[in-house]
Amino acid sequence: MAGTMHAKSDSEVTSLDASSPPRSPRRPLYYVQSPSQHDVEKMSYYGSSPFASPPHPYHCSPIHHSRESSTSRLSASLKNPAAWKRLHRRHPRAGDDDSDDDDNDSRGSGGHAMRFYAACFVLAFVVLFTIFSLILWAASAPYKPKIFVTSMVFHSFNLQAGIDQTGVPTDMLSLNSTVRIFYRNPATFFGVHVTSTPFELFYYQLRLASGQMKKFYVTRKSGHAVVTVVSGSQVPLYGGVPLLSAARDHLKSISVPLNLTLEIRSRAYVLGKLVKPKFYRRIMCGVTLKGNHLGKHLHLTDSCVYS
Structure with a gap:
């Protein structure tokens, strides 16, 4: 029985030896010195490719190999910044992409902010x-100009029979006069450019004479006096002024009311x-044409309406 048990133990030992894989002999550990720059480049190249084999036949375990590779890469990168840059390009860190995105976002937000501030x-x-x-x-609104029609002078006055352009016989009137205006600019910080509409002299709706004032410029807080000629030549009356027709032979005794508008x-x-x-500023002045007051100034200060 003892022999049987011994045989059984031998068979069990044999089956256990057959089922278990053969043990490889324990490999000795190697201590690797830090390689040079050329070796680091080769190691980084072969280490990055899964199908490449290491340049030197280092027979060591995978754990020791990875530790040695990392140690050699770190030491080489500390010695040579160019190698660290190349290694960084091949194996970028995870935080670099995030930092680039943050930079892009910050630049984009900065551009939007600048445009917003500019707008x-x-x-x-x-x-x-x-x-x-x-x-x-x-x-400037309160500084309205001050305008005064001071006087008007009738220099000549003539009435005679004639024919208009269509051949109709009628009385023809010729009149020559001047109007004097004083303009004052009360503004303290600007000057003014002054123009006017034509000066017109009416007998009711019939226009007898007209004239155009010259343009002028008035500086601040200053005044300007202007004289404008108002005249009419061979104006057909067509019986529209009966006072003149009745006093054709006694013109010095006539008195015709007229209106001056400008x-x-x-x-x-x-x-x-x-x-x-x-x-x-619209101005309308009432003036009377008198045959015996030719060449005299007719004061119109109180005879004008300003609007």
Whole structure:
């Protein structure tokens, strides 16, 4: 029985030896010195490719090989920055992409912020400039010009029979006169350019004479006197002025009421052509043509209506 048990133990040992894989002999450990730069480049190249074999027949375990490779790469990178850059390109860190994205986001947000600030600056400038222009316009409104029709002189007056352009016989009137106006600009910070509509002399609805005032410029807080010629030559009456027709032979004794109408237009350039306040003044003066007052000044200060 003892022999049987011994045989059984031998068979069990044999089966166990057959089933278990043969043990490889324990390999000795090697201590590797830090390689040079050339070796580091080769090791990094072969280490990055799964099918490549190491350049030197280092017979060691995978754990020791990885530790040695990492140690050699770290030491080489510390010695040579160029090798560290190449290694960094092949194996970028996970945080680098995030930092690039953060940089792009920050640059994009910075560009949007700059555009927003620029738009706000332009809008604020336009609003402030508009307010400033309105302030200037409002400040110039009280400085309306002062206009006075001071006098009018009838220099000549003639009535004779004649024929109009169509061949109709009628009385023809010739008249020559001048109107004197005084213009004052009370503004303290701008001058004005002054023009006018034609000066017209009417007998009710019949126009007897007209004249155009010359343009002029008045500086701030100053005045200007202007004289305008108002005349008419061979104006057909067609019986529209019966007083003249009845007193054809006694013109020195006639007295004909007339109306002088005009409009003075003033324009100031406060802020270039951006702020241009305008002032309009319509004037109508009643004047009497007297045959025995030719060449004399007729004062119209109290005979004019300003609107």
